[in-house]
Amino acid sequence: MNIAYFVWEYPPRLVGGLGTYADEITKQFEEMGHELTVFTMNDGGKLPTNDKRGNSINIHRPVVADASSIIPVFVDEELRRWGDEGLHFFSDVLNYNILSAHKFVNRVAKERKFDLIACHDWLSAMGGVIAKYNTGIPLAFHVHSTEYGRSGGGGSSTLKDLEYFTAKQANMVVTVSYAMREELQRLNFPAEKIRVMWNGVDEKKYDMQNMKRDDVRAYRKSLGVGENEKMVLFTGRLTLVKGIDTLVRAMGKVVAQQKNTKLVVLGRGEMAGELKMIASQAGIKDSMIMVDKWVDEKERLMLYAACDVLCAPSRYEPFGIVPLEAMALGKPVVVGVGGMRESVIDGRQGFYCDPNNSEDIADKLLRILKDDKLARQMGREGRERIEKVFTWKKIANQTIELYETVV
Template sequence: MSHGVTKPKVMQICLSDGWGGLEMYPSRIIPELTAQGWQVYGLALDGSRVASSMQDAGIEPLTIRSRSAALWQLRRILGFLRKHDIRLLHCHKSSDLRLAALLATLNSRIKVIFTDHMGVTRPKKDLYHRWAYGHVSRLLSISEATRKRNLKAFPLPPERIQRLYLGIDPLGQAPRLDAGERRALRTSLGVPLDSLTLGVAGRLTPGKGQRIFLQAFADLLREHPELKVHAVLIGGLSAAEGSREEYVTELQQLVAQQGIAEHVTFTGFRRDLARLFEILDVVCVPSRNEAFGLTVVEAMAAGKAVIGSASGAIPELLDIHSGRLADPEAPVEWSNAMAELTGDASLRISLGENARERVFTYFQMSTHIAALVDVYQEVLDVG
């Protein structure tokens, strides 16, 4: 494909008022695509964190009041696409596909790519989905686990469903704090300086598995009273911060019932996860069904020993040389893995070093962007 001096163009569409890995993704790739010579546009909800994150990433997105309002503004959106000669739309929520399919119906030059960030849970082969997904040139699955489900669920031929692992900048996870700063951070969180720390990061919701983590941690304390260990739960405590408040209360009650309050810290919402990793000895990710597992990869890049769920996509990220896997429904497997890693400093170091190397090999943002650009160009070339 020859563009001459004209940069290839793509619009990132994410009409979500939430804030999680899916919503963060467009702003993470915008600077990378720009560096690769792409001109990137955005479409987001007015006043959303997605819109502000796109601005922070260097573009001024087109905004609309609501998802339903998008249908009433088709003419405006089509006019914007024609004015800027944008022929490629990259959607990130399944609900955005209705708009994208309508735009592609009204302008046959428009091509649509959809990244399935969540992992489909039921078949989507009814008349509406056949129409909507019929306009999708490529469906990107963020793990092999989700790709297998997508092959069964979506009305698309296999060659249009492709696995594309997410990526991160490993250097951004590298340790930066000196010994004094690490001590100060531990003290500010109420974490004893002489304790081994086990942490779990993510929204406090049942699917993230913090209850299993706490049950296993309580078992660890009972079975190994000689260990000086402390648990750190990183994540917002309110609905405004993405957590379920009734679940937070349930976790706090569990801590009290188990008599382990002095060994547990709830940090609340934090923006410095990479720095918090520096005071953790073991990172646990007990999510029941991760479509990818970005927290796993970030912890690996930080050189941490990781225990992840033996479900969803996490087994694709960790191998026996870089971490441990445990059944997300079996607290005893988690407490056994915790005991193994807290009891062996050399093992933790070895796993962390291998994990970091694995990220550089398979899960770098540069690798992800190179593959994504290839998909973009292939789709445009067909047009």
């Protein structure tokens, strides 16, 4: 299959989970013998506009001009409130989409035959729609999250309308969980088009057998976690939707009952200052370690390996790759709501928690932290579930099977 792939982030420019997804799934597609032409954002002109990865992944990264001065003329009030930096971001995304679609329609698609166009979220939706409209090639629209969900029910009408319009134009809507399918149906997305495809994890890379015990011990020490202390890990954006505020409050009870416990928080976001204040109020200021920096995959692997339990108490999470990565490394997990409850079976690989209830989060963490046998059993079951269901190879094969239904 020859696929035109519109995705906002792609290696070496990785911003979040979408980039990880695109990186892993396209590698698998190539190994399966498919050809891909990727249209993605540049990084301020620092990256090659034309590039190649492997033998059959061609990459196009247009260099854009700043159009932020005119953007306020035709967007809604919510987008205008993004400020200068936000409008510049929207300008970059808009120009990336238009330039990419023009290049695909007027040059690339005339040089070779394509079977499918795939685009991801609103960030590349415009490019996908323009490409389909001008070529007639079937379009698969991947929805990893919605503006409605990300904003807690509000958000920009411009972005919500764009998501809905793209779903109407697409031949297929692929989303990341059954929880997300229900959300899309509530938002009146065409139900007959929606298909569910979970995310995956590289089970060979995320494997404790690759980690040296002395290296893990040394890394824990570098963080400030003692050899006889327990480590709870949170990794993600420091924002209300991730439930990190409730987790920090929960740690007051956890530390009171399990004094040798540290919370390690990896991430950045608007709640960083507030979390420090909450930690002081909860009496755990000295038990919370904030890792305020970007870490590469090697260090992220070490963080998972170093922890005793991962806590991801999200209030909104379409799927969530973080619990998969922890489970692959044999770690028990405590998760909030949404798609994470499809990757984790309550009481087997970890526990579900109420992201708005610090007592519930504390109780679930304490059950794991106080019972090493239970923690080890959950870790083993987590690894087994990854190998059985969530490898990228399995996900890629199932995704291609979906694509074939509209080609």
